Amino acid sequence: MVQPGDADYDEARRVWNGMIDVRPRAIVRAGSAADVDLVLSAAQRAGLPLAVRGGGHNIAGHGTVEGGIVLDLGALRAVQVDPQTRLVTVEPGATLLDVDAATAPFGLAVPIGVIGGTGIAGLTLGGGVGWLTHSDGLTIDHLVAAEVVTAAGEHLHVDEETNPDLLWGLRGGGGNFAVVTSFTFRARPLASPVLGGNLVYHRPGWRNALQALSSWTAGAIPDDMNVIATFMRPPPLLELGDEPVLIIGFAWASPDHEAGRTLVTALTEQAPPDLEDVGPVSWIEWQTAMDPVFPKGSRGYWKNVSFSGLDDEVIDVLVSHAGEVTWEGTGIDIHHMGGAFERVPQDATAFPNRSARYWLNIYGFWQDPADDERLSAFARRLHAAMQPFAEQGEYVNFLGAEDGSATGQQARRSYGESTHRRLVELKNRYDPGNLLRGNHNIVPTV
Numbered sequence: 191m192v193q194p195g196d197a198d199y200d201e202a203r204r205v206w207n208g209m210i211d212v213r214p215r216a217i218v219r220a221g222s223a224a225d226v227d228l229v230l231s232a233a234q235r236a237g238l239p240l241a242v243r244g245g246g247h248n249i250a251g252h253g254t255v256e257g258g259i260v261l262d263l264g265a266l267r268a269v270q271v272d273p274q275t276r277l278v279t280v281e282p283g284a285t286l287l288d289v290d291a292a293t294a295p296f297g298l299a300v301p302i303g304v305i306g307g308t309g310i311a312g313l314t315l316g317g318g319v320g321w322l323t324h325s326d327g328l329t330i331d332h333l334v335a336a337e338v339v340t341a342a343g344e345h346l347h348v349d350e351e352t353n354p355d356l357l358w359g360l361r362g363g364g365g366n367f368a369v370v371t372s373f374t375f376r377a378r379p380l381a382s383p384v385l386g387g388n389l390v391y392h393r394p395g396w397r398n399a400l401q402a403l404s405s406w407t408a409g410a411i412p413d414d415m416n417v418i419a420t421f422m423r424p425p426p427l428l429e430l431g432d433e434p435v436l437i438i439g440f441a442w443a444s445p446d447h448e449a450g451r452t453l454v455t456a457l458t459e460q461a462p463p464d465l466e467d468v469g470p471v472s473w474i475e476w477q478t479a480m481d482p483v484f485p486k487g488s489r490g491y492w493k494n495v496s497f498s499g500l501d502d503e504v505i506d507v508l509v510s511h512a513g514e515v516t517w518e519g520t521g522i523d524i525h526h527m528g529g530a531f532e533r534v535p536q537d538a539t540a541f542p543n544r545s546a547r548y549w550l551n552i553y554g555f556w557q558d559p560a561d562d563e564r565l566s567a568f569a570r571r572l573h574a575a576m577q578p579f580a581e582q583g584e585y586v587n588f589l590g591a592e593d594g595s596a597t598g599q600q601a602r603r604s605y606g607e608s609t610h611r612r613l614v615e616l617k618n619r620y621d622p623g624n625l626l627r628g629n630h631n632i633v634p635t636v
């Protein structure tokens with residue numbers, strides 16, 4: 191346990207987002223899943239707020255809490271892979287890189303997010319978007335079982351047959367219902383190297399590139415083509431100059447690289463990039479390529495929007511806002527959804543919206559506190575400008591601290607009425623006292 195006054199207190203209280211500067215009463219580092227019970231009951235007996243921390247990457251700072259107890263699961267990082275069944279069992283403090291590093295030697299991958307240090311726990315509980323979303327869906331679409339401890343101290347096994355209501359809630363509803371001590375995923379076969387690529391466009395080419403991307407993705411592109419387009423002023427290590435650029439990145443998840451190249455040619459013929467870097471790349475290298483851009487302690491306020499039409503009006507909004515970005519430390523990602531992601535029925539998981547074709551993430555990774563207000567305002571401004579095109583639903587993992595996070599208003603906005611109602615019923619059943627409220631909270635009504 192680490193407390194104020196201890197030599198490592200300042201390091202132990204830090205989370206990824208350097209804007210979160212709070213002072214917990216104690217940070218308890220669980221040495222085994224058994225410690226979870228002790229911490230849950232201690233927090234309840236003391237009447238102190240509790241934060242559960244996996245990888246500590248939550249943008250809203252939900253991995254810590256002012257004046258309360260942090261249950262830090264970060265030391266529990268083991269990942270076990272059964273190559274026969276493709277089942278991957280993961281402890282709750284594992285990072286995305288821990289998971290990729292364990293599965294890659296077997297030619298397997300769990301569809302997860304894109305930065306290696308991110309925690310598998312928070313990422314999974316919110317949904318999990320990444321380089322395999324079009325080909326395979328979200329991380330939660332591969333979550334087949336979990337072991338949890340409830341606020342009442344019950345240890346439950348969760349899968350499709352046992353406590354299926356809870357499995358539904360863990361698939362997108364955040365850490366609202368129980369503390370997960372183990373996740374089991376079904377991995378997919380993935381031959382490494384994959385065909386990965388970045389098509390880089392300078393400002394004059396942006397509009398044409400987005401129009402080409404729009405018609406390319408509106409056609410029936412195969413599931414295996416995963417696309418994320420990014421606007422940013424690139425950090426020096428990317429060696430792309432000082433001007434903001436649009437990078438259309440893709441990961442082709444099929445071993446038939448020629449077919450992937452042919453498909454991309456259809457895009458580049460319509461919108462020839464200024465720079466192009468396409469070729470085979472090891473899966474781990476691809477997954478961690480951007481890690482140095484997002485070091486712990488970066489500052490960030492994130493917003494997101496789901497939408498379906500990448501038409502001229504939307505392109506105008508994106509290009510005009512991206513054109514303002516003369517600084518380093520914010521980015522705008524356009525995730526192409528669809529494919530396997532949209533074939534999962536809406537009510538099969540708690541994830542808010544399966545039909546939107548794109549998910550826009552406006553994010554920060556700046557270093558100077560003097561930029562906090564201006565760059566947070568940029569994220570809010572672009573978010574507001576996209577509202578006329580927005581569909582229902584916001585992704586809780588791409589959200590900063592919002593006014594309605596504690597009152598339940600943010601969760602209502604994020605999930606929409608009917609999913610939110612179902613989540614409240616689940617909350618009433620599993621955490622009626624709202625011990626687990628360090629999240630975009632589902633507020634119980636009992």
Ligand SMILES: Cc1cc2nc3c(=O)[nH]c(=O)nc-3n(C[C@H](O)[C@H](O)[C@H](O)COP(=O)(O)OP(=O)(O)OC[C@H]3O[C@@H](n4cnc5c(N)ncnc54)[C@H](O)[C@@H]3O)c2cc1C
Pocket residue numbers: 205206241242243244245246247248249251252253254263282302303304305307308309310311312313314315316317318319320364365366368369370371484587588628629630
């Ligand atoms: C640099 C960076 C890159 C990112 N990239 C992606 C990406 O590619 N795709 C994507 O989908 N998201 C991405 N995210 C967002 C990420 O999914 C969320 O920030 C997520 O909350 C991080 O999980 P964590 O375990 O690291 O966070 P934490 O701060 O530790 O926890 C997040 C939330 O989950 C709860 N929680 C954690 N562990 C448990 C547990 N065992 N049981 C119950 N509740 C628990 C916490 O209480 C908290 O509410 C990224 C974030 C950052 C900062």
